[in-house]
Amino acid sequence: MKLRDTARFATICVHAGQEPDPSTGAIITPIYQTSTYVQEALGRHKGYEYARTQNPTRAALEANLAAIEGGKAAFAFASGMAAEGAVMTLLQAGDHVIVTDNTYGGTYRLFERVLRKYQLDFSYVDTSNLDEIRRAIRPSTRMLFLETPTNPVLRITDIAGACEIAHQHHVVVVVDNTFASPCVQRPIGFGADIVVHSTTKFLNGHSDSVGGVAVAVRDDHIDWLRFVQNAEGAILGPMDAWLVLRGTKTLPLRMDRHNASAQILAEFLAAHPKVTRVHYPGLPTHPQHALARRQMRGFGGLISFELGSLERARTLLNSVRLMALAESLGGVETLISHPASMTHASVPAERRQQIGLTDDMVRISVGIEDVDDLKDDLAQALDRI
Numbered sequence: 001m002k003l004r005d006t007a008r009f010a011t012i013c014v015h016a017g018q019e020p021d022p023s024t025g026a027i028i029t030p031i032y033q034t035s036t037y038v039q040e041a042l043g044r045h046k047g048y049e050y051a052r053t054q055n056p057t058r059a060a061l062e063a064n065l066a067a068i069e070g071g072k073a074a075f076a077f078a079s080g081m082a083a084e085g086a087v088m089t090l091l092q093a094g095d096h097v098i099v100t101d102n103t104y105g106g107t108y109r110l111f112e113r114v115l116r117k118y119q120l121d122f123s124y125v126d127t128s129n130l131d132e133i134r135r136a137i138r139p140s141t142r143m144l145f146l147e148t149p150t151n152p153v154l155r156i157t158d159i160a161g162a163c164e165i166a167h168q169h170h171v172v173v174v175v176d177n178t179f180a181s182p183c184v185q186r187p188i189g190f191g192a193d194i195v196v197h198s199t200t201k202f203l204n205g206h207s208d209s210v211g212g213v214a215v216a217v218r219d220d221h222i223d224w225l226r227f228v229q230n231a232e233g234a235i236l237g238p239m240d241a242w243l244v245l246r247g248t249k250t251l252p253l254r255m256d257r258h259n260a261s262a263q264i265l266a267e268f269l270a271a272h273p274k275v276t277r278v279h280y281p282g283l284p285t286h287p288q289h290a291l292a293r294r295q296m297r298g299f300g301g302l303i304s305f306e307l308g309s310l311e312r313a314r315t316l317l318n319s320v321r322l323m324a325l326a327e328s329l330g331g332v333e334t335l336i337s338h339p340a341s342m343t344h345a346s347v348p349a350e351r352r353q354q355i356g357l358t359d360d361m362v363r364i365s366v367g368i369e370d371v372d373d374l375k376d377d378l379a380q381a382l383d384r385i
Contacts (some may be wrong), residue, residue, distance in 0.1 A: 003067075009183070010252040017063030018245070029060040031242045053230045057238040061245050062213070065203070068248060069177070069195050070188045071215035073222045075229045076236035076244075080178060080198025081106050083212030086228045087174055087194055090221065093119035095142040100127045100157065102150035102355040104176070105344035127157040128288055130165060137169050146192075147176040149292075152304045152339040152363040153356050154179075154279040156288035159295060163191030172221075178202070181330070183255040185296045193218055199236075199244045201330030202301070205254050209243040211236045254332065254368060258301030261371040265364065268375055269305050274312070274382050276360075279304040301366045302329060304339070310359040312385050313338060317362060319381035322373055329365035334374055337363050 003015055020027055032055055037048040048054045058076050066074035077083040084107060091097070099111065101124040111122045125132040127146055144166040148157040159175060166173045174194045175187035181202035187195050197203055199211035213236075216222045229235060236244075259282075266280035278285075281292035282299030292299055307313045317325055323336040327343055337343060340352055340359045347357070366374065 009068075012067050013064075013183075013251050014249050016067035017060040017065075019060075029057055029242065029245060031238050032056045033238050051238075052233050052235055055235075055238050055241070057245075058236055058241040061236070061241040064245060064248055065197075065199075065213050066215055068182045068251075069215040070182075070186050071195065072217045072219075073226075074213050074215045075225045076199070076241060077212040077214070077229065078234045078236055079210050080196065080200060080212035081110060082234035083196045083198075083214045084110060084176075086225060086232065086234070087196060087214050088115060088120070089228050089232075090172065090224060091120055091142055094121075094140060096121045096123065096138050096140040097143045097145055098122075098127070098133060098136045098141060098171075099124050099145045100147040100150055100155075101125055102153045102155055102357065103145070103147045104151045104178075105346045107145075107147070107176070108344075108351075109346040126155070127162060128155045130158060130161050133162055133165050137165075137171065141169065141171050144171050144173045145176070146173065146187075147179070148185075149179045149281060149300060149302070151179055151343065152279070152302070152361065154281055154286070154300075154302060154304055156281055156286075156292050156295070158291055159185075159187050159190035159192060167191065178330075179302055180296060180300055181251065181255055183251050184259070184298050184300055188215070188217055190295070194221060199240075199247075200328060202255065202258075203247055203251065203330075204244045205247040205251065205331060206243070207328065207331035207333065209240040209247075211240045211244060255298065255301070257368040258366055259298035261368070261374065262301045262303055262364075262366040263299060264371050265366060265374060265378065266303050268378065269303065272382060274307065274385050275305050276308045277306040303364045303366065304361055305364075306358055307360045307362065307385065313360045313362050315385050316381045319384045320377050321380070322369065322377040323364065329363075331365070332368045334367035334369060335365040337365075339363050 035051045039045040062074040123136045125136045163173045173192045175192045178198045195215045263282045269275045270278045323334045326335045
């Protein structure tokens with residue numbers, strides 16, 4: 001079924017990369033659980049030789065995600081961190097990278113504990129302030145790595161403005177779009193060169209797969225990422241590719257619920273006397289609320305809030321009944337976590353304080369349950385403080 005060029009986002013999510021199985025007519029892409037492919041004759045095959053290099057299920061997912069993000073090609077990896085690692089191989093020793101300061105703890109760990117050993121240099125700045133990006137650029141700067149909204153402080157970067165600055169200096173722009181999802185935000189449309197995701201999160205949406213993807217638009221990036229995906233071999237397996245394909249079909253429907261429920265819960269928390277601060281782009285009090293309204297379609301399913309002390313946060317986290325105390329995000333079930341000791345434990349305490357990631361901060365990934373049940377759960381937990 002060939003998509004029209006004018007197909008809209010929800011239609012692309014369901015159909016891009018999806019062709020009925022030629023042998024049976026099955027409408028769902030099969031799970032090609034194979035390690036190799038029989039060749040018709042020496043030097044003649046059907047486009048598939050070895051499963052690290054090519055797999056039809058993975059290829060379908062990659063076509064789907066490229067279309068969803070508005071890119072030219074996509075490459076699926078075994079995790080979001082594997083996707084980031086592959087993208088960083090575009091760089092060489094001595095290159096400098098500007099990074100959003102409130103970046104995911106795993107990204108910080110990769111950059112600081114692994115890639116610095118290979119003579120890459122990193123500067124962490126508040127990319128929501130475009131002047132800080134300008135000041136951070138050096139002659140050796142080769143990449144601007146943005147995370148927006150940030151995890152977990154939910155700071156917003158003006159993607160178009162950041163890309164304009166970077167491209168004036170021939171700097172490649174990479175955007176981690178995991179927190180927003182392409183349903184809420186499409187960075188390539190604002191000028192980004194590469195978009196990365198942990199497909200584990202909103203793209204999969206069901207907490208049953210770990211994976212990552214890099215989506216590119218430039219031919220030189222595409223050629224290199226294809227080579228590195230095969231050379232390093234950190235590929236997404238066919239079962240996980242199939243699970244993410246299942247997830248993207250319902251992405252617009254799920255994100256509508258995530259967005260709507262998160263807005264309601266953020267407003268509830270902002271009005272609660274035991275909550276000292278709420279971080280959510282949909283609140284008019286958010287410092288980049290106006291930018292979020294221009295750049296995003298909805299404000300996402302993540303909320304962070306502060307309670308005044310670690311003990312108060314601990315009481316709430318141990319008192320919820322419906323919300324699950326767990327890392328990760330973007331699933332149909334609501335997850336609640338303590339970023340300082342969970343997702344960002346690898347970030348030094350002094351650095352967490354610098355970026356506003358306090359010990360009393362709690363993060364909620366709002367699921368698709370009835371929002372009144374979620375509100376009731378928060379209310380009873382807050383009553384215990």
